[in-house]
Amino acid sequence: MQITINRLAFPLILAGLFLISCGQKQDQQNVELKMLQDEKWWGGAVLDGRNSPYGEGNFFYDQLGDCKGNQAQPLFLSNRGRFIWSEKPMEISIKDEIISVRSHGAEIITGTSGETLKDAFLYCSKTFFPPSGTTPDPLMFTNPQYNTWIELQYDQNEMDVIRYAEDIIKNGFPTGVLMIDDNWQDRYGTWEFDCEKFSDPASMMEKLHGLGFRVMLWVCPFISSDSPVYRDLQDKKLMVFRDKEKKTPAIVDWWNGASAIIDLSNPDGVAWFREQLDNLVVKYGVDGFKLDAGDPEFYTGTYSFGDFGPNEHCESFAKIGLEYRFNEYRACWKMAGQPLAQRLRDKSHTWSDLQVLIPDMIGLGIIGHQFGCPDLIGGGEWTSFQDSSILDEELIVRSSQIHALMPMMQFSVAPWRVLGKDNLKICREMAILHQSMGNEIYELAKECAVTGEPMVRNLEYEYPGKGYENIKDQFLLGRNIMVAPVAAKGQRSREVVFPEGRWKGDDGTTVTGPVKIVIEVPLERLPWYRKVY
Template sequence: MRTHPRRPRNTRKLVMFPAVALALTLMPSVAGPLATPARADPAARVTVTHDPGVLAVSVPATRKTPGYTVDIATDELALTTQRAGEVALSTARGDTGGLRFRSGGHWQHATEVTDWTWKDGVLTLTADTTLDGATVRARLTPTVDRYQLDWDVEGGSPDQLGLAYDLSSGGHWYGHGQAETPQGGPGVNQPWPLDTGEVDHETFGPASYNMIDPFWYTSKSTGLHVDTGDVMDVALNKGGDGLGTFTVESPGTYKATVFVESTPLEVYRDYIGIVGKPSKSDATYQQYAKPLWNSWAQFYTKVDQEKLLDYATDLHDNGLDGHTIQLDDKWESNYGNLTWDPTTFPDPKGMSDKIHDMGFDFGLWVTLWINLDSTNYQYAADHGYLLMDAKDTSKPCEVTWWNGQAGIIDLANPDAKAWYEGNLKKLMDTYDVDGLKFDTRFFDEKCAPREGHQATDYQELGTRLADEFDLQGAGIRVHWNRTAHEAGFVTRQVDKGTGWDSLRAATTQNLAISTIGYPFVESDMIGGSGGQPPPSKDVLVRWAQSASLMPLMYASTSPVDTNDTTTRQKVDYDQETVDLYRQAIETHEKLAPYIWDQVRSTLRTGDPIMRPLFFEFPKDKQSYTVTDEWMLGPAVLAAPKLSTGATRTVHLPPGTWYDVNHGTVIHGPKNLKGYAAPLGVTPAFVNLEAKGAAKAVKALKRADVPAPPS
């Protein structure tokens, strides 16, 4: 390892420069080959200057962008992004290093810049590293609101490349999607902002069961997008170290985009400009307006025909409205057979008919996993319908999931896809099934992609498959590709626990998912679905109340009664539980016209429906750390009670706010301390100055309080 300093090998000395900086001012593209075309303003000029110890790339402000400077330290290759003279984002320095790589099981990083050139709008940097014989070559390409940073390691046989940032330089961090954390995330923990907790996500990749995208943004209005199809190892504040490390488990070129904007919302919009916005909503108005009732948390795998019909009957008779009864796991004879278990479902067509007679649609849970003991497994293996093993492509890939060992349908094989779809459609036609809940991975890293395909293609193939069916508001977890963004699926979370911590995690997780480009979000099943004892009355009611102020309601645990699978005993709730749950459903249905307006707005703009307060109020500093409030569209501020007790503090940003529970008008910014929120009250406020305020007031105002002044 080199420890002594080394002079640059460039004829442009990087030390002992005169006090006056060297400036290369680039004219528009018509001026010559050194010009950098500006993405939004063709008159913008990029300037490269050099002082002792630092190179600076300056991009001036335009009518729509704030401008920025990237300072590149030359004694140790590090990048500091500044906007209006203030630091907005900095790579790590010291032993960590900003541009780092693993070689021979040890981490190394770029050190002294030894050469640089500026040509055709690209700054190319060459740097020594802490590993003898290894060199980093980086290319920085600036445009008006972002810069591309691509870099490679030459020599040293690296197997992973990564960027490391000083988290505090960007303020607070958001994005990522569902985060794995040492505190139980994503099931019971989702830090918001990310840097206030710990994220340790070692298998962050396109085939993940979690809803994730390689995009992060900060309270200082910068953002990072890593363009890769490989698995990453992502950590933010791991062990409280104050670092963000974004490692790609591949020796190939590291490709990143750093966004520099005036607000976090503009950073989000820049990212959506790359990955795409929804071209449609997969869910219908009815599916936004009413809950989906799914059997999973009510019964888990201890379900049968009699129990499902009793469940539907109780909901129907107690006025607990919904658009669908969806039968989840454990209806099949064996996983992957797509045939009924006759011992537990002796008359599935009759069951379907009775559910339809109650006014519900009927849906089924399905998967692309085919267990090794199922009849369909051998048929699929014999016909080449399964993904093959990455280490031995002569045999099918065997993966482990929560219900055993299985193979996965190879959707890149047209015959396999046609066979699987044919089985699904026959099942649906025979038993009058209206839609499906796909619960699966479309690829696994243990498997080999079909010839001519990449691992990332399978998310797109899964997206196209699911798009052929009514997903009934259960949505699907596909991500990390443009098709998934454009498909407009509802996004459901991974299973949550049944306690207060899970309710809070479900809320902040929706904010994380919706602000990486999946706007049609819902929490996990109301009350949780992680195999724990059923939720308490208060948790169930508060969860329903919070879901009523989200885009969709996804329900399972019946407020009439449920089953405790840990004790195998029935749990009865009281009449107040039923009444308050029904009230939440009615609130959501009244709000549906306003929500549907937001759906249509999202199709135009790509903006999320459920979003953090600071997307609407970027100058309101307190909004950046509020964890239990959100905006539903531009007019509704939701502040439901997400913990024990009957009071809470509500933060109102600047604006004129109508309290739907008291009929009062409040001028923000203001903190309402000790706001009364007994079990029957869901705190919510309408921004009277925002678009859609009239519809929101009509939907949410309590009947016994005065209307806002006209």
């Protein structure tokens, strides 16, 4: 395999004596690449998985302070084996077959490794974000996850959390991971159970464990400014600042108010935050954490102990999760190849949002995050569930089918509350399918933790040069399982593209590819095929 590397470091300007005396320096590098014939590109932000591949139209993305509400990585890959990488955020545009890249503080590395998307990915994974060899906890893969957010929203409380867990079992769903979402705590930054909502959290945890669940708690880096914790951290200078002199804590607006932020560029800030989480583990038996927020835009215009940029703050928040095998992130900068569970950002309860789950999960893998969850079944945007009259049972069923053979699947809205008997049965069967395949899914996770490869792949990754680069409604789980769900209302048939080989289907049929076939997909069916060579 031929590998060609171009390291484009920041040049020193020859008129340096004058510029240095004025305190100036060049801190960006401009690079231009011409698109090759039939070349397509992927990468950058997970949210652009739906817009991938790039190359046929114009594209622009400035990564500085912007992960697009999800995961992002300074990496772009092409189906011709080319790659673009930097250790810092990049600004990239594609227009008139010219790729223009500008860096924000680090060298840009471009090159070619082999001739395919897979060749480029494997080289970059090994070189720039080598896999850790470890995974999140096996239960994250082998069993469904359940999140209390949609059912309880900001009224998380002991009685309803236990009822939710009991209803899971009562309705025949497998136990697994239970996440207690925002507002279980006293205040942001005061990571103790609210005693008015949770009268005996230790007993609650013991009961949930006894029912067969492992329990995660929602946390974030925000600090409520009207709390003793804020005053203590202010005295210790452990929050990010609004001024260059680093005297006054910054107060930032976010989706649930205005708060200060713990400074994780400061080792003492890291130690403080980990101490809060470890206390929950030791005191109550908490198994892990859903680490929310941390988006780089919250840090834009702030100052910190370590003089971090916005993206570095996001990365430092992600590093907290490495201490806990039960973890989940919705926003993350870099950290590919690490044992972190990455969830797609909240989706609305709409068919259009359902249709981006597969391409965005493919995009997640392409930037190096193997261990992903496609948001919450039926959607995670809580405002979508305020009006029960617009709930679409068919959408929830099809969503559960898309999740069933993903690396992870996560419920939140209770299927037994919103679905009729027949549709509830289908959702339950999807949860049981995931559990029945759980050991195989986890074996794949362990393999990908060593190789660095995505668990969810597009057909172009495994079958290059066959014209599959624009297929976004089916996916591969590893090399040998192909899944072709339905994501359109009322649709009861679909075309499936079968690559070369023999594929045995969920319906017992065997198809020899390459071929395209229209199949029947009644509401109760999730079409999937195993390659039998």
